[in-house]
Amino acid sequence: MRSGFLIDCLQYANWSEKIFCQLREGGVDAIHVTIAYHENFRETVLNFEQWNRWFEQYPDLIMKGLWASDIERARETGRTAVFFGFQNPSPIEDDIGLVEIVHTLGARFMQLTYNNQSLLATGCYESEDTGLTRMGKQVVKEMNRVGLVVDMSHSADRSTIEAAEFSERPIAITHANPHDWSPALRNKRDKVIRAVTEHGGMLGFSVYPHHLKDKSACTLTSFCEMIARTADTYGVEHLGIGTDLCQDQPDSIVEWMRVGRWTKQIDYGEGSASAPGFPDMPDWFKDNRDFGNIEAGLRATGMNETEIAGIMGGNWHRFFAENFTPMGASHG
Amino acid sequence: MRSGFLIDCLQYANWSEKIFCQLREGGVDAIHVTIAYHENFRETVLNFEQWNRWFEQYPDLIMKGLWASDIERARETGRTAVFFGFQNPSPIEDDIGLVEIVHTLGARFMQLTYNNQSLLATGCYESEDTGLTRMGKQVVKEMNRVGLVVDMSHSADRSTIEAAEFSERPIAITHANPHDWSPALRNKRDKVIRAVTEHGGMLGFSVYPHHLKDKSACTLTSFCEMIARTADTYGVEHLGIGTDLCQDQPDSIVEWMRVGRWTKQIDYGEGSASAPGFPDMPDWFKDNRDFGNIEAGLRATGMNETEIAGIMGGNWHRFFAENFTPMGASHG
Numbered sequence: 001m002r003s004g005f006l007i008d009c010l011q012y013a014n015w016s017e018k019i020f021c022q023l024r025e026g027g028v029d030a031i032h033v034t035i036a037y038h039e040n041f042r043e044t045v046l047n048f049e050q051w052n053r054w055f056e057q058y059p060d061l062i063m064k065g066l067w068a069s070d071i072e073r074a075r076e077t078g079r080t081a082v083f084f085g086f087q088n089p090s091p092i093e094d095d096i097g098l099v100e101i102v103h104t105l106g107a108r109f110m111q112l113t114y115n116n117q118s119l120l121a122t123g124c125y126e127s128e129d130t131g132l133t134r135m136g137k138q139v140v141k142e143m144n145r146v147g148l149v150v151d152m153s154h155s156a157d158r159s160t161i162e163a164a165e166f167s168e169r170p171i172a173i174t175h176a177n178p179h180d181w182s183p184a185l186r187n188k189r190d191k192v193i194r195a196v197t198e199h200g201g202m203l204g205f206s207v208y209p210h211h212l213k214d215k216s217a218c219t220l221t222s223f224c225e226m227i228a229r230t231a232d233t234y235g236v237e238h239l240g241i242g243t244d245l246c247q248d249q250p251d252s253i254v255e256w257m258r259v260g261r262w263t264k265q266i267d268y269g270e271g272s273a274s275a276p277g278f279p280d281m282p283d284w285f286k287d288n289r290d291f292g293n294i295e296a297g298l299r300a301t302g303m304n305e306t307e308i309a310g311i312m313g314g315n316w317h318r319f320f321a322e323n324f325t326p327m328g329a330s331h332g
Numbered sequence: 333m334r335s336g337f338l339i340d341c342l343q344y345a346n347w348s349e350k351i352f353c354q355l356r357e358g359g360v361d362a363i364h365v366t367i368a369y370h371e372n373f374r375e376t377v378l379n380f381e382q383w384n385r386w387f388e389q390y391p392d393l394i395m396k397g398l399w400a401s402d403i404e405r406a407r408e409t410g411r412t413a414v415f416f417g418f419q420n421p422s423p424i425e426d427d428i429g430l431v432e433i434v435h436t437l438g439a440r441f442m443q444l445t446y447n448n449q450s451l452l453a454t455g456c457y458e459s460e461d462t463g464l465t466r467m468g469k470q471v472v473k474e475m476n477r478v479g480l481v482v483d484m485s486h487s488a489d490r491s492t493i494e495a496a497e498f499s500e501r502p503i504a505i506t507h508a509n510p511h512d513w514s515p516a517l518r519n520k521r522d523k524v525i526r527a528v529t530e531h532g533g534m535l536g537f538s539v540y541p542h543h544l545k546d547k548s549a550c551t552l553t554s555f556c557e558m559i560a561r562t563a564d565t566y567g568v569e570h571l572g573i574g575t576d577l578c579q580d581q582p583d584s585i586v587e588w589m590r591v592g593r594w595t596k597q598i599d600y601g602e603g604s605a606s607a608p609g610f611p612d613m614p615d616w617f618k619d620n621r622d623f624g625n626i627e628a629g630l631r632a633t634g635m636n637e638t639e640i641a642g643i644m645g646g647n648w649h650r651f652f653a654e655n656f657t658p659m660g661a662s663h664g
Contacts, residue, residue: 041377045430045433049427052433097381097382097385100384101381101384101437104436105433105437
């Protein structure tokens with residue numbers, strides 16, 4: 001068993017017993033899973049219900065994650081703790097009272113936007129970025145109060161910087177890479193990463209091919225050297241993994257992610273008309289059994305063991321411990 | 333401070349700071365409050381949200397109750413623990429997955445019916461009682477699994493007896509009196525109370541005037557002697573208080589309780605065309621400051637202090653401790 005924690009802060013797989021077993025084979029202590037892209041509150045509750053069924057069916061493989069201490073409990077009992085998040089604020093609809101309700105149900109991360117303008121902020125695909133809205137500021141305060149982390153992975157620059165500065169607790173970019181390594185629209189510019197990390201926030205490195213330099217052909221060395229340089233620039237303690245693994249999903253799912261119900265036209269997002277589906281994963285990261293490759297790659301860059309343990313999970317563990325509990329409370 | 337616990341297992345007041353202060357003046361350690369009569373899931377969530385606001389506004393008077401141990405915590409900090417329940421299964425709609433969801437949100441009691449036939453069982457105002465339905469049996473099993481107590485206060489006889497026998501955990505009649513003391517449709521016949529108590533269940537005595545002998549004119553002595561006789565017959569450990577206090581509610585609320593959205597006609601329920609509103613409370617129980625009257629009345633019947641402490645709260649405390657946690661789990 002790895003001495004430190006192994007935590008992946010973003011996955012959206014087509015969940016199955018096979019994948020739960022792979023999580024165990026890979027020694028993954030905790031994952032943050034997306035349970036809403038465009039779902040309204042009631043639809044999101046159906047997704048919580050589906051996970052309750054899996055927890056009941058596979059009690060030896062997975063358990064519900066609510067607090068950082070659940071990661072220790074999962075580790076001690078040979079299971080993976082599953083933490084929930086939303087990539088859109090659609091689950092809270094226009095009702096700020098739902099922020100505490102979804103936290104009670106187990107939500108721990110919520111993106112203020114998913115690509116488009118939301119009620120709260122601006123997404124990274126809009127041409128105009130107006131920053132946090134009136135409701136956005138109220139909701140960030142309420143998220144701070146109850147312990148629901150602001151995630152700006154799919155948000156536009158100004159909105160992200162404003163959220164980092166306005167939020168009383170650190171925020172996260174759970175899954176993206178630096179824009180200067182790979183200039184994808186979803187990757188983050190220096191000033192954005194700086195605003196997030198200078199306020200105590202976290203960046204999780206993605207292995208989703210559209211976020212990688214040379215996409216599916218990206219080398220492990222290129223990826224790990226990018227991580228080492230990012231650590232030098234912003235501080236290793238602010239970095240973790242957020243693979244964005246979408247294992248076993250049919251291409252229809254990437255269409256749902258991109259199009260939801262907001263348009264009648266096809267939007268290819270990071271893809272294109274000639275490549276509308278999920279891209280192939282790099283050969284060094286196919287599924288949850290491959291985290292050892294990233295760990296070895298980091299070691300090859302010359303990072304020390306403490307730094308590597310932080311990136312592989314220790315930093316997320318600390319962040320979870322500090323940011324999931326209600327303000328002023330402690331849940332161990 | 334009273335040496336034992338003071339717990340009222342059913343109230344539906346028009347909540348306000350005034351009533352929260354009266355709970356403290358009366359030394360009430362815990363209450364079970366109704367948060368749904370006919371509400372669907374989303375509407376019930378709005379009621380959870382309203383209580384979250386009250387917990388945030390009045391942190392020195394009230395706190396959310398989830399486990400029996402919260403009653404001790406409330407007592408130690410001079411507050412009243414508020415436990416939630418539904419008088420109808422309408423909040424779970426036709427979706428068994430919502431049983432665990434509402435338990436996670438804090439629901440601890442759910443009636444299988446409110447007067448009428450439901451998807452689960454038959455209410456006490458129907459002319460035909462067909463017992464537990466197919467879905468009813470599945471839902472009782474699921475309620476047993478997660479720790480949501482079956483409450484049959486408004487159910488018909490056969491349905492109640494079947495629920496008591498089918499349920500793997502004890503069930504409750506949170507608010508009703510024996511039919512042979514006051515033959516109201518809502519009061520419970522001997523065979524019903526026997527089925528519930530012989531399976532470890534509880535009966536909470538109501539002071540709602542329509543459930544009292546001589547209604548609003550019922551004497552404290554008559555009420556307390558009825559309790560003493562009930563203890564002799566079924567065992568004092570199965571008895572508690574469930575006042576059904578509807579303090580400060582306008583008469584429009586009793587109409588909502590009776591009519592909901594299921595009919596376009598007025599149904600007077602336990603009232604009548606000439607007395608359609610809330611009846612006057614007996615002079616010895618007007619609000620939460622009056623539990624001492626009941627306690628003194630029980631003492632006057634010759635019951636001993638241990639028996640009285642059990643009825644005033646000790647028995648509900650034990651029942652909460654044994655029945656709110658998921659099967660096989662413990663939450664202290």
